[in-house]
Amino acid sequence: MVGMFGPDMRDHGRTEARFLGITDLAEAPPVAVVVDVMRAFTVAAWVFARGAEKIVLAESLDEALALKARHPEWVTLKDGPPAPGFDRVNSPGLLRSADLDGRTVVQKTTAGTVGALAVKEASLVLCAGFVVAEATARLLRARACDRVTFVVTGEGGQADEDLACAHYIARRATGADTDAAEFLRRAGDSRAAAELAEGVRQGVHPDDIALCLELDRFPFAMVATPEDSLMVLRPCAVPSPTDEPST
Template sequence: MRIERATLDTCHTASDVVVVIDVIRAFTTAAFAFAAGAKDILPVGTIEEACALHDRFPGTLMMGEVRGHRPDHFDFGNTPSVLAQSHLHGRRMIQRTGAGTQGLVRSVNAAVLLAASFVCASATVRYIQHLNPSNITLVATGIAPEGAEDEACADYLETLLRGEQPDVTPFLKHVRDSHAGQCLSDPNDPSFPAADLDCCVDIDRFAFAMPVERPDGLLIMRPVSI
């Protein structure tokens, strides 16, 4: 099993199994949305695409951010702690973020595409192991030092994929100490609640992976328990 790395700038060349990582906060938020009952999530690259899909699929809910803040007309921001308290049974979601969903949109050559974060790390690894692929690409959508949390998650996933059982503590410390992690501490800004950081480091909270399929030009993410 060959494991490679990519970024938002290079993920378009990745093939076979591609795992797009966004710990703070897109794919932590997505996982909490599924846990709250969402049936699927349509990741998009732009606000305009999100609004167009919202018109196309009545009853959908929009979530995401631009520079960390909830866009106008969106139902939710990019805050997993808020999704954790929501009731989304059977609802379809549309998600747009500045990093995570961009990685999914740009990974155009992936044969198998997954979204990942620490909250579903082990389930993601089990899903990949079931496929037994020859090549895996881990896409850290943030770049160190600002994106240290995504690289830490990629390091952790790679260690698990190689059959090791590491102490997760130092990996999660990178998340808490990261630039993005430090931003989640402003009591006066509801877009960056401190509770989100606790969500982001809740290792293996969920026993599902988040594969993304591409029917009819759409991206559709669903939870798969494994």
């Protein structure tokens, strides 16, 4: 254990949490929580809230376009401005009114999808942001995960919005009462938030930052599993607090 929020964090021997960047992963851990607050997994949660059945996490823009060519009914989205072959951009503000009922969405982003694919051999892969933080922590508690690797996808593992979210979920995974205000403040003061606010990033809606910082907006966790050679993300219902195992 190196400080409260160092590389490892343990709570009374019950849970060991590691916080690593994508390039720090020497091998796939047993349990991985891949965090991308601004904006990949906030977008993913909104995609499910708008009715999508599943999200295929593409390894490259070319793979996303190839999947679209084979499945014209699938919806493709990417970071940045609109581009030929892509139906949507990676913005929660621009997706929150989309009709995706029953659809398959193909997502390719700079960091979030890369992080999830980097741990595709893990036994359990969860993708998370603040909007599904409590549901993610509750699923970790329900499955009695005592060693969890948080993959901090942004800025080589140093993105403060992703670290803040990972630290918060790690605390909640122990069942500890935790005030989210400081974690949300860190995320709101992050470089990613500033870049979104200043228009440095393209394909942005003015409400994106607020939507990314909407704590526990959705009641489901998001689990990624290999399906037919693809890494597929789906929403996962979580036990109610009264159904969780006692600690």
